[in-house]
Amino acid sequence: MNYLKYIEHSAENLQFFLWHKDYTRRFNELPESERKLSPEWTMTQAEQDAFATGMTTRPKNLSPDVAAVFKGTDFAHGPTVTESEKRADPFDTPPRTPSQETKRDDDMSFVSSQRPSGSQYTKSTTNYTRKAEGAFDDAGLKWQPFTVQPFREEISRIITIYVADSGSRQLNLSAKERNALLHALENTTHPSAFRNVLTTVEFSLRSQNHPNFIRWTxxxxxxxxxxxxxxxxxxxxxxxxxxxxxxxxxxxxxxxxxxxxxxxxxxxxxxxxxxxxxxxxxxxxxxxxxxxxxxxxxxxxxxxxxxxxxxxxxxxxxxxxxxxxxxxxxxxxxxxxxxxxxxxxxxxxxxxxxxxxxxxxxxxxxxxxxxxxxxxxxxxxxxxxxx
Known part of the structure; x- marks a missing residue:
């Protein structure tokens, strides 16, 4: 840690890696009823690529575990897509009228209604949750994460420190990796949401930081x-x-x-x-x-x-x-x-x-x-x- 901090100036890789190991252990120790609130993230690589290129939509159907938790509430159903929208040419879609936009917003009942933009949230340097929501907005994501999931506040702090732009320990992630991670964390706090980022961080530690550390010692x-x-x-x-x-x-x-x-x-x-x-x-x-x-x-x-x-x-x-x-x-x-x-x-x-x-x-x-x-x-x- 001293080498990464004082010599290579990349201690955030090891700090994030150690946090994730500890977080995974604590998450697995939770009761099953709490773990079900945050299902494992199983988004395919193709879906991640599509998301990273701008197709930033939530899955149309909630996972069975989450659906069971929200059964009987306004959160039980995801956004609906009409047949006309399915058949619409993505390169020739007519602009929506104000009334259509209002109806579409009303259909998304599982999301919170109007809220301030991310830039308004980031004005407060002490509120990790608000800054994390600002990070979601900065990435072009419009969904507010589920707050009933375990460790949601801790995940918000991690986003603020390691993922958000100008974070105090910002990881060296590509825009594609960053957006995909934020999208995953909107849906779940399961440790698997960090799978791709953890692979990048661990590869850097094993192939670059550790060999350099041996040469330095x-x-x-x-x-x-x-x-x-x-x-x-x-x-x-x-x-x-x-x-x-x-x-x-x-x-x-x-x-x-x-x-x-x-x-x-x-x-x-x-x-x-x-x-x-x-x-x-x-x-x-x-x-x-x-x-x-x-x-x-x-x-x-x-x-x-x-x-x-x-x-x-x-x-x-x-x-x-x-x-x-x-x-x-x-x-x-x-x-x-x-x-x-x-x-x-x-x-x-x-x-x-x-x-x-x-x-x-x-x-x-x-x-x-x-x-x-x-x-x-x-x-x-x-x-x-x-x-």
Whole structure:
């Protein structure tokens, strides 16, 4: 979560994923009588595509479970479609007269009557339900969701935070996915309404966020330390080159030219490891630098960090912004030397240590081969006998 929040800036994917897992568990624990109020969403892909292109109509018949609940009320029947409307050419439909429009609105008795537009609702930043209804309107949907369904208020808050435009943790959804999701949530609060969006979010977590996180955790030093390690690697290579050139230009025996191998070996191994984000010195001790948000460990800071951690794991917090967190300004004030030699901790995860060991061995082997080739070239060069 810290990586997604502070490094990749996409914590909303994991936050939404965790919320949905918890929501599914809580929904399944409801009594059957309550679950029946929100039937499983079974809209086909073809229907979703048709909906996304503008055919935004509710199913003409309610599901049997919902119909049983609303039996004997004004909500028992869905909208009716006349035979003339069924036969009408969709590209040559004459405009409705005001009286026809009034009759059509009256037929839709299971929807609430006139209500303010979505823009009026979104003026209140504290009323999640009204903002969610505004999100429905913004998507071009005209139906008001059933409020008797379980967790309807929570779903409204989720829409406001993760789905609606300018939401504080808005997911990266296409217009088609967003409209289809809102249409599904108009009809039901069943977890299956999020099926397609959850697939998109989980794919992003598995194929992008998690691999990037693994690569990031391999780095045992902060950026200044890695840059410093790269500088040391380049310095080692230059030292090997200089040693080989000076000995080759002299009248010393060829055996002395092997001394350049030491510089090449250290420099190339350090450079390969640094290219992977590792410092060989820290790896030799199985240490890593503390992350910037972990550095400041006084009592007040620890308590503040715990609060921030809890807010990151809370699915209903307002934002993932961290610019105002106390550690940001304090870390910026640290000079480069202190950042290079920041506090270290033991790498606790065995699997991570194993990955780092593999990279270190690869760096040593690669360095040995490259150093042997460069050293052989210097050994083969004729004597300079300049001094």
């Amino acid at each position: 391999i780095c045992n030093g902060n950026r200044p330390r890695v840059i410093f390690a790269r500088g040391l690697g380049i310095s080692g290579i230059l030292a090997g080159l200089l040693t080989g050139i000076l000995i080759a230009l002299s009248g010393a025996g060829r055996g002395w030219r092997v001394m350049s191998f030491v510089g090449f070996m250290i420099g190339i191994a350090t450079l390969i490891a640094a290219w992977k984000g590792m410092c060989v010195v820290l790896h030799g001790m199985h240490h890593r630098h503390l992350r910037p948000w972990e550095l400041f460990g006084d009592a007040d800071q620890v308590e503040s960090e715990m609060e921030l951690k809890n807010s990151s794991l809370d699915s209903f917090q307002s934002s993932n912004s961290y610019e105002s967190e106390p550690w940001v300004a304090r870390y910026e004030k640290r000079n480069v030397i202190r950042k290079i030699f920041d506090r270290e901790v033991w790498v606790e995860e065995p699997a991570l240590r194993q990955i780092q060991d593999t990279i270190f061995v690869q760096a040593i082997l690669g360095s040995f081969v490259a150093s042997a080739v460069l050293t052989a070239i210097f050994v083969a060069v004729p004597h300079g006998n300049y001094y």
